[in-house]
Amino acid sequence: MLSHKALGLSTALRQAAFAPRTLRNNALLRNTIARRSVQTKTIPAGPAAxxxxxxxxxxxPSSPHFTIYQPQLxxxxSIANRVxxxxxxxxxxxxxIAYLVAPGTFDSTHVIEVVRDLPEAVKYAGKFILAAPFSFHAINGLRHLAWDTGHFLTVKGAYVTGYLVLGATAVSSVALTLIK
Known part of the structure; x- marks a missing residue:
């Protein structure tokens, strides 16, 4: 008997029970009283419309853009993972595609010869440039797998795992860069 109170329907039920029968049964009268009259004008499609x-x-009004918010980890x-x-x-x-178009230029022996002739600083910079996004994306993928299993979904958990991802990315990027 108290289910109408639990659902919050007591006011609606009272209004329906005590409303005049003429308003409840007469849709035309009910719609005329309840609605405001607004005049509209139809304009044909074209430059004026x-x-x-x-x-x-x-x-x-425009909705707030993300630039007004303080950057958060x-x-x-999320943006870095997508990028x-x-x-x-x-x-x-x-x-x-380059290998398919020009297999003679992009075969392994030719690529190894080109990389061998580069200065050491360029080799290490190139390795780091490739290792950092690979490491971040792979480790952040593990973070997302943990989220999919229902772990670390609190704000604290998201921040802890975010900092762990950044730290592990830095360590693994340096390790991958220094491998001969």
């Missing part, structure tokens, strides 16, 4: 629509869009990590994923995909597909 586009101009009116553009003026209305200019007057609309969670959304910076590294796209960057690694572009490299993979770019090299694959």
């Amino acid at each position: 586009d101009a009116i629509l553009n003026q209305q869009r200019i007057k609309r 969670t959304w910076i990590g 590294t994923g796209v960057g690694l995909s572009v490299l993979l597909y770019g090299f694959s």
